[in-house]
Amino acid sequence: MDEARTLRWAHGSLTVQRLGAMLAPIRFNLPSGRNVEPLHIAPWADDGTISDVELAELPPILHRLRGEWPCVPFGADEPENLAPEWAASMGRSVPLPVNPPPHGESSNCKWNWQAAGDDRLCLSLDYPDDHPIARVERDVIPDPDATAVNLLLRITPRANCQLPLGLHPTFALPSIVCSASIMPPHAKQIRSYPGSLEPGGDIFAPNAVFTHLTDAPSHKGDAMDASRVPFEEAGEDLLQLIGVEEGRVSLDNHAGGYRATLSWNAEHFPSLVIWYSNCGRQQAPWLGRHTALGLEPVCSAFDLGAAIATGDNPIAQQGVPTSIPLCAGEVFQTHYRIAADDLASGSW
Structure with a gap:
């Protein structure tokens, strides 16, 4: 079976791999005549710097990390050393297998190709019999009239459950400090991660609540513009924009x-998690060389796992959902879109 497939259309090309159903690269042919690839591909995915032994010790999600993929459920095991109000917010017992993989089976298993026309790629993944999710399906559909790709995710629950769900688009960043700008949606509030995502790699003051991305509290005690990336100082951190008014x-x-x-x-994903991966992780496979920006629509509480999200x-106390109720046999379906356009000259 093909491990990856490529699709070309009038405005570009894209590749999807079976592992995680990860989408990347996308190459868009912009009206200016330039070709751009906005999605990130981890540097170790193809360069041979990580040995097979090291690779086998990593969760599959990291083996060929790239681009965009769905996370069902979103999050990982609950971390330690959280702020007290977070540590005390564990929810009801969630009927998931013991030691679930980070960001769910959807992120760590090889999906299966499904029959599709020439204008799209379609994949599916059947979950283990003891999982409350029975099946996930994914359609990747280039827009025939634009430099854009439409995506469709369908989730079929096996049992009634409530889970955090999310999407994981990860974008490439330029090498020049502060040479890219995040244009965020308006949100009810912004929160920083309620602990330390990477020991010694903090970017923001932990467990802070603020209003504007351009005025974020840094780990040094001053304010910083978190909308201009990449940062000069290495670090690894998360912010969550909560209660977004528009999914854009x-x-x-x-x-x-x-x-x-x-x-x-x-309405499906009322928050946006921003993952700042700014050369802050030193262990394999990261090796202090990973720079990318995750812009991740979620119905979740950061990536803290199902017990906290439910x-x-x-x-959740702010009235913003952090998990989605799913009913056995009723398909949950959501659409989203990735597009690219030329920037006006002199816009920087």
Whole structure:
């Protein structure tokens, strides 16, 4: 079976791999005549710097990390050393297998190709029999009239359950400090991660609540503009924009001369997690060389796992859902879109 498939259309090309159903690269042929690839591909995926022994010790999600993929459920095991109000917000017992993989089976298993026309790629994944999710399906459909790709995710539950769900688009960043700008949706509030995502790699003050991405509290005690990336100082951190008014975010790559835009259904995913991966992880396979920006629509509490996401956590207390109720046999379906356009000259 093909491990990856490529699709070409009038405005570009794209590749999807079976592992995680990850989408990347996308190459868009912009009206200016330039070709751009807005999605990120981890540097170790193909360069041979990580041995087979090291690779076998990593969760499959990291083996060929790239681009965009769905997370069913979203999150990982509950971490330690959280702020007290977060540690106390564990929810009811969630009927998941013991030690679930990070970001769910959808992120760590090889999906199966499904019959499809020449205008799309379709994949599916059947979950283990002891999982409350029975099946996930994914359609990747280039827009025949635009530099854009439409995506469709369908989730069929096996049992009634409530789970955090999310999408995981990860965008490439230029090498020049602060040469890209995040154009975020308006949100009810912004929260920083309620702990330390990577020991020694903090970017923001932990467990902070604020209003504007341009005025984020840093780990040094001052304010910083978290909308301009990449940062000069290495670090690894998360922010969550809570209660977004519109499911739309753009990344203006001034160095590359283009804007990448992600749009989604904000009723399904009312928050946006921003993953700042700024050379902050030193262990294999990261090795201090990973720079990328995750713009991740979620119905979740950061990536803290199902027990916290289904509990009375500080985000849920603001009236913003952090998990989605699913009914056995009833398909949950959501659409989203990734597009690119030229930036006006002199916009930087």
